[in-house]
Amino acid sequence: MPIVTVDQLLNANVDYLIVGGGTCGLVVASRLSENPNVTVAVIEAGGDHANAKEVVVPGLANRAMKNPLFDWTFFSAPQVHANDRVTYQPRGKGLGGSSLLHLLANSRGSKADYDALEALGNPGWGWDEVVRYTKRSETLIPLKDKALSDTYQVTPDEEYHGTEGPIIKSFSPWYSPLQVPVVKSLAALGVPVNLDPANGINVGTNTGLSTIDPSGATRSYSASAYYQPNASRPNLLVLTNALVSKIAFSQDQNSLHRAVGADFIVDGKAFELRGVRKEVVISAGTFQTPPILELSGIGNPALLEKHNVPVLVDLPGVGENLQDHTVTFVIAEVDSTLEGLDNLRDPKYLEAQMELYKEQKGMMSSMACQSFAYVPASTVVDAATIRRWQEGTVQTQSALPSLEKQYATLRPWLADSNEAQFELLALPGHFFTPMSTAEPGKKYFSFVVSLMHPLSRGSVHIASADPAEAPAIDPNYFAHPTDLDMLVEGLKFTLKVFDTEPVKSAARGPVMPSAAVFSAGDAALREYVKETVGGEFHPLGTASMLPRADGGVVDPDLKVYGTSNLRVIDCSVLPLEISAHLQSVAYAIAEKGADIIKAAA
Numbered sequence: 001m002p003i004v005t006v007d008q009l010l011n012a013n014v015d016y017l018i019v020g021g022g023t024c025g026l027v028v029a030s031r032l033s034e035n036p037n038v039t040v041a042v043i044e045a046g047g048d049h050a051n052a053k054e055v056v057v058p059g060l061a062n063r064a065m066k067n068p069l070f071d072w073t074f075f076s077a078p079q080v081h082a083n084d085r086v087t088y089q090p091r092g093k094g095l096g097g098s099s100l101l102h103l104l105a106n107s108r109g110s111k112a113d114y115d116a117l118e119a120l121g122n123p124g125w126g127w128d129e130v131v132r133y134t135k136r137s138e139t140l141i142p143l144k145d146k147a148l149s150d151t152y153q154v155t156p157d158e159e160y161h162g163t164e165g166p167i168i169k170s171f172s173p174w175y176s177p178l179q180v181p182v183v184k185s186l187a188a189l190g191v192p193v194n195l196d197p198a199n200g201i202n203v204g205t206n207t208g209l210s211t212i213d214p215s216g217a218t219r220s221y222s223a224s225a226y227y228q229p230n231a232s233r234p235n236l237l238v239l240t241n242a243l244v245s246k247i248a249f250s251q252d253q254n255s256l257h258r259a260v261g262a263d264f265i266v267d268g269k270a271f272e273l274r275g276v277r278k279e280v281v282i283s284a285g286t287f288q289t290p291p292i293l294e295l296s297g298i299g300n301p302a303l304l305e306k307h308n309v310p311v312l313v314d315l316p317g318v319g320e321n322l323q324d325h326t327v328t329f330v331i332a333e334v335d336s337t338l339e340g341l342d343n344l345r346d347p348k349y350l351e352a353q354m355e356l357y358k359e360q361k362g363m364m365s366s367m368a369c370q371s372f373a374y375v376p377a378s379t380v381v382d383a384a385t386i387r388r389w390q391e392g393t394v395q396t397q398s399a400l401p402s403l404e405k406q407y408a409t410l411r412p413w414l415a416d417s418n419e420a421q422f423e424l425l426a427l428p429g430h431f432f433t434p435m436s437t438a439e440p441g442k443k444y445f446s447f448v449v450s451l452m453h454p455l456s457r458g459s460v461h462i463a464s465a466d467p468a469e470a471p472a473i474d475p476n477y478f479a480h481p482t483d484l485d486m487l488v489e490g491l492k493f494t495l496k497v498f499d500t501e502p503v504k505s506a507a508r509g510p511v512m513p514s515a516a517v518f519s520a521g522d523a524a525l526r527e528y529v530k531e532t533v534g535g536e537f538h539p540l541g542t543a544s545m546l547p548r549a550d551g552g553v554v555d556p557d558l559k560v561y562g563t564s565n566l567r568v569i570d571c572s573v574l575p576l577e578i579s580a581h582l583q584s585v586a587y588a589i590a591e592k593g594a595d596i597i598k599a600a601a
């Protein structure tokens with residue numbers, strides 16, 4: 001059914017209610033509504049952006065960021081270990097959620113990353129299962145042009161990629177002239193090419209896959225792949241521009257709380273949906289799932305009482321264990337004759353690229369980021385430093401009972417040459433930051449450098465009992481001091497790329513950090529990292545799938561402890577960062593979650 005009105009929703013007999021029509025929510029809705037005998041309803045706070053060029057055209061992807069139509073545009077609390085800076089925390093708003101806003105990179109963690117999810121207390125969530133569900137969600141379109149695939153060493157092993165799933169992933173038609181030199185300089189620094197990082201070992205440099213459908217050069221995301229093809233199903237009801245404020249419960253016979261509906265707000269007016277016959281699923285994402293739980297009475301009693309919310313389930317893990325890949329960045333000036341994203345600042349050039357887009361060619365049909373290097377600690381620092389970092393993996397925060405178990409997983413990875421600790425993401429242009437402005441006529445090349453397995457843990461909670469108020473997000477960057485030490489070393493390693501041939505011949509000098517900071521040594525670089533730190537927009541962990549005694553919020557069936565039919569299906573359930581961008585694991589979580597619900601029906 002096309003998008004419904006409030007009355008249509010309130011008059012329906014709903015079997016499954018999904019809160020949040022984002023990346024995961026629309027997968028679950030589409031899979032459950034395959035059964036014509038059940039009625040599935042989705043309530044999404046944002047709109048339908050199916051025709052917005054900022055969403056659809058890959059080359060315009062970053063223009064949707066900070067636009068409140070597409071982006072919740074959250075900001076963090078002042079970061080006490082990073083000079084009290086407030087950092088930008090984007091989240092997609094509308095059908096597709098963050099999959100409508102993300103920067104299209106498709107990657108997969110290592111086998112060890114997924115096996116760790118299982119080892120932390122989640123049977124059925126290891127590598128084999130996660131890859132099985134990832135493959136179900138995707139179709140790989142190999143690069144047909146042999147000359148291109150040879151040049152960019154793009155030879156994915158089909159065993160590890162899906163062939164029939166809704167999300168299309170492909171290689172870009174346009175590459176920067178520095179793409180091959182960057183790969184070569186990284187190889188010279190000990191980061192060899194990885195021909196297929198999806199096979200369980202992702203260390204090395206790869207030419208990235210993107211979720212772009214090459215048939216029309218459009219973004220392939222949960223709305224286009226899972227919702228739009230099924231929008232006419234009479235048993236799939238989607239309400240947009242409606243903010244869910246809380247879940248409503250009745251008491252089960254076995255003293256568990258049974259979700260029966262939700263309260264929501266449209267244009268300032270409050271509504272109540274009741275009578276949900278089977279299950280309620282929260283898919284509001286890492287920053288917004290915990291507030292919905294808390295406003296519904298599920299969370300830390302001390303916090304709920306502070307905001308006068310009656311306590312239904314004492315679950316102190318709600319909103320804790322927040323992690324994100326922690327980043328800094330490097331911008332260098334390069335030879336001004338090199339074609340790159342900076343050319344797009346010239347309106348004539350942009351116009352020409354928009355013309356090329358009509359033939360599915362050029363920069364507008366391509367992902368901005370091009371190569372991705374996943375680097376183990378042993379490539380960056382010596383064995384003594386690794387030992388020091390390992391000894392430093394002790395609990396400095398007491399909030400989460402499972403933290404010591406998480407650190408016990410992370411400690412050996414520091415010395416494991418098959419486990420990436422850093423990602424270097426190559427951007428053939430001036431990095432999008434208000435801290436530096438590109439000069440006319442000049443060309444730049446940037447890297448985003450990130451920590452794959454940070455030790456610091458933050459939180460996200462309600463700031464008040466008002467559901468319309470933004471959540472209090474505290475990533476708590478560098479709460480664990482080893483994170484700062486590691487990111488500084490990752491930065492120093494990345495700067496070497498510009499001093500290593502063949503990139504060296506094209507480089508014209510550092511911009512950020514400046515030459516003065518660069519030559520002033522470690523103390524100045526530490527300050528630079530504090531001044532530039534942010535997230536890679538991969539937050540997770542705030543409704544962790546862990547045993548309840550370890551601070552878990554959901555069990556391995558994604559069911560919220562203390563309830564009989566409320567599940568969380570989104571990235572908030574992941575208890576530990578993986579060494580990859582999150583969209584592909586999000587699709588796997590949702591595909592598996594839908595199967596779990598079907599099996600329970």
Ligand SMILES: Cc1cc2nc3c(=O)[nH]c(=O)nc-3n(C[C@H](O)[C@H](O)[C@H](O)COP(=O)(O)OP(=O)(O)OC[C@H]3O[C@@H](n4cnc5c(N)ncnc54)[C@H](O)[C@@H]3O)c2cc1C
Pocket residue numbers: 019020021022023024025043044045046065090091092093094095096097098099101102103104105106107242243244245283284285286288289292536537538539569570571572581582583584586
């Ligand atoms: C700017 C950006 C760039 C990124 N780049 C990449 C990338 O290149 N590659 C990659 O793999 N990953 C990337 N990511 C990460 C990835 O997109 C996310 O991790 C993933 O999409 C999260 O999916 P989710 O289902 O957990 O949440 P979301 O997709 O965010 O879904 C949550 C949905 O719930 C809705 N919602 C929230 N609260 C309510 C409420 N109270 N009532 C109703 N609806 C509500 C939201 O509007 C949203 O639609 C990026 C993310 C961002 C923000």
